[in-house]
Amino acid sequence: MTPLDISASPPSQAGNSPESVLVRPPEEWLSAQAIRSSASAVMARAQANESRHFTWHPERMAVATAYVVALMKERYPDGLVPLYSIWRHVASGDQNRWNQLAAEHGLSPETTRLEHARAQIDFAVVAALMAGGQAPLWHYSDTSSGQHLPQPPGMAVAVLRWMGAGAFSSLSTHPVQVDAQGLAMVDGASMNLAFQVGPNNPLPGIAMRVSALHQLGLALEQHAQLFSLPEAPGILRPGHLVDTLFRLAPTGRIKAASLLSMLLHAFGEVWHGPNELNGVNLGDCWRHEAAPGGWVAFHQQAQWLAYSLIEPLQTAGLTVTDLDVLTGLPDLRNGGLLLDLGILQARDRAFHTQRWTLDAEAVVEWRALSVAILDHLAESVRGELGLTVESFPVGRLMEAGTWAAGCKIALAKRPAGSPPVQIDSDGAAFFPL
Structure with missing residues (x-):
């Protein structure tokens, strides 16, 4: 699948035999299908x-289903569950912050629909x-x-x-935008100020975050055909x-x-990880012997971004289909819930006390199993509520309850x-909480 192929289907799953693995191109792991197939x-x-x-x-699935459904009904009593995305975080505390910012800068979705969507995607x-x-x-x-x-x-x-202060824009007349020249001007001092960093409010990884924004600007330049207007x-x-x-x-x-x-x-260099295959950066892919070709794909942050772009694209008048192709995100809350509810149990209790790196086999395995089990949990919740996969993909499951449930049960279990x-x-690109 090429980056510009909008209607193409995911790669075939026929390439799991040892013979086909030897000739599989590295780009095959840069796909939604690779995430679910390697986790499976x-x-x-x-x-x-x-x-x-x-x-x-x-046998613990029924307990998990009941826990998530109860929280879902509490949080969304009308049953109208949005997708898990950055927009839920922006609205934390029941504040419609995006609409407030848009109104301040004359970005009405009714009168400036396209520019409103562009600004949403920038953010x-x-x-x-x-x-x-x-x-x-x-x-x-x-x-x-x-x-x-x-x-x-x-x-x-x-x-x-x-962003509302114009930090990412090179045009003083158009502050609420993100552009390559504006990103190049971001430095550690401005980031520390924006994020209110201080001795009593530490934020690790400032240098990494600044570098990521600079890499984003370079990616925009390298793919100008995607990110410019004639x-x-x-x-x-x-x-x-x-x-x-x-x-x-x-x-x-x-x-x-x-x-x-x-x-x-488009953003491969922004999410550049330590793993390459035949000169191609695999991003959020990690070694595991049980996976086809020896790699497990997650692309956690790219999927998080994909979920977060769906609503702005809909605002503009586009429709993103086949949402069930995207997977659950194996982060510390969604994946942590499965451990805390006992659906997944570590053979060695030291798994919970040791500090791990992302490439550790135990972490790769936990993340892969979390992706697969979130599919099982979504199916169970749909069965309980009489929903279809089209109306309730795993992206809605995460927002309905698993992320919040992961926070809730963690608070009950640990200080x-x-x-x-x-x-x-400490700010590495692949692991949002």
């Missing part, structure tokens, strides 16, 4: 009780990129609402306020993606798998609600 391969080993690090307990790309890393001692004081927000909602709101070729914005999609999808319908593929190819897994992550 690791899950098959757990279902056969052959997982090295965990045991799978399907979502930067906010998703800044979401990585653990910062348990950091918070953001939102003076407008009077709220003190921990990460991750605090990070999203901080980026929103920073009438303004010098202004390179993430938000111009909506114009590109209108050109590439005249029917107004875009497959979720194609959207993710485009993001993975300050710390997750059941400790990951060394």
Whole structure:
């Protein structure tokens, strides 16, 4: 699948034999299908009780289903569950911060629909990129609402306020935008100020975050055909993606798998990880012997961004289809819930006390099993509520309950609600909380 192929289907699953693995191109792991297929391969080993690090307990699924459904009904009594995305964080504390910012700058979705969507995409790309890393001692004081927000909602709101001040725009006449020249001007001092960093409010990974924004600017330049307009070729914005999609999808319908593929190819250097295959950066892919070809794909932050772009694209008049192709995100809350509820149990209790790196086999296995089990949990919740996969994909499950449930049960089990897994992550691009 090429980055510009909007209507293409995901790659065939026929390439799991040892013979086909030898000739599989590295780009095959840069797809939605690769995420679910590699997770399923690791899950098959757990279902056969052959997982090295965990045991799978399907008898606990009913307990998990009841826990999530109860929380879903509490949070969304009308049953209208939005997708899990950056927009839920921006609205933390029942504050419609985006609409307030848009109104202040004359970005009405009714009268400036396209520019409104561009600005939303600009924001979502930067906010998703800044979401990585653990910062348990950091918070953001939102003076407008009077709220003190921990990460991750605090990070999203901080980026929103920073963007509203024109920090990412090279045009003083158009402050609420993100462009390549504006991103190049971001430095550590301005980021520390925007994120309210100080001795009593530490935020690890500032240098990494600044570098990621600079890499984003370079990615916009490297893929100018995606992020520029014919009438303004010098202004390179993430938000111009909506114009590109209108050109590439005249029917107004875009497959979720194609959207993710485009993001993975366009922002590959931004999400550059330590793993390459034949000179191709695999991003959020990690070694595991049970996976086809020896790699498990997650693309966690790219999927988080894909989920977060769906609403802005809909605002512009585009429809993203086949949302069930995207997977659950194996973060510390969604994946932590499965451990805390006992659906997934570590063979060695030291798994919960040791600090791990992302490439550790136990962490790769936990994340892969979390992706697969979230599919099982989504199916169980749909069965309980009489919903279809089309109306209730796993993206709605995460918002309905698993992320919030992960926070809730962690708070009941451990001081300050710390997750059941400790990951060394100081702003690395792949691991939003």
